[in-house]
Amino acid sequence: MKIKNIILTLALLSLGLSTESAFAQSSQGSNSRNSQQITENILLKPDALIDGEYVTLGDIFSGIDPQQADIAVAHAPQPGKQVVLDYRWLYGIAQRHNVTWRPRTTADQVVVTRASQTITIDEIRDAVEIALIDHGIRQPFTVDLSSENFQIHLPVDALNDVTVSGIEVNSRTQRFVASVTTGEQTAQQRTYRISGKYYPLSTVPVLVEPVSRGHIIRPDQVEYRDFRTERVPSNAIRDINDVIGKEVIRPTNPNEPMMFRDLTSPILVRRGSLVIIRLVTANMSLTARGKALENGSKGDVIRVINQTSNKTIQVEVVAENEVRALPAMSQ
Known part of the structure; x- marks a missing residue:
């Protein structure tokens, strides 16, 4: 009878210990899940763009208590600069301010960038x-x-x-x-x-597009550009009027200074061609036909035969196959 009572008591004690152990394990598991749940609610922000002079908990973590968000934890970098906060520093800050976060890997970090005007x-x-x-x-x-x-x-x-x-x-x-x-x-x-x-x-004229040899430069093909004076040759053309209407005898690269040797005055009157002779004075205007005895460019003075009088006179070339007789020369 005593033996049965002892066995029964031991059985009850064993049952009580098992129940207490199970309750303790259940309680510990519940606390672990609650802690894990709290940690999962607080997340690390991998990047933070800040305006002020300090880095706050709210710049680093999301999901924290709003009353903790504005707590300053570090000086911000200089405007336009970055700083990297590694997992050790972050874990230390979390523990210091009772933030339930712990790093998952050693790669956890936050890149803090200070906003700036440039x-x-x-x-x-x-x-x-x-x-x-x-x-x-x-x-x-x-x-x-x-x-x-x-x-x-x-x-x-x-x-x-x-x-x-x-x-x-x-x-x-x-x-x-x-x-x-x-x-x-x-x-x-x-x-x-x-x-x-x-x-x-130095401001000099340049071609804005390629112009082939033998072609006459039009006004829309040339404009002024600035160059360092030390890079402009001493014999470069300075006046755009010395370029417009000239014939290209040596092709020049666009957007580069031009030399006088690259251009020539085009032949407007060729030897043997028929020309119109104009004589204009204050009291009269006469025209006649003539024959050129030599080539001439604009502004050149050449000899022509007046087909009306059959006399040789000197005239100034003013346009293609057109010349101007000067009163003194005509006499």
């Missing part, structure tokens, strides 16, 4: 050109800066302007060093030193 190299060049003019450099000229990829990034709330607060010019070498200032007279004022060189320009 002042381009062209805007800087324009400001430098104005400063050079104020310094006394005569126009036209062009400016080359030492770094053509240089940019200035400003905070999004900064005054977007650029001025040259100082410039040092060597007129012999045509080099300069400029102090470029942004956000002048504000708390965000910054000054940058940039060097470069200016080049005086």
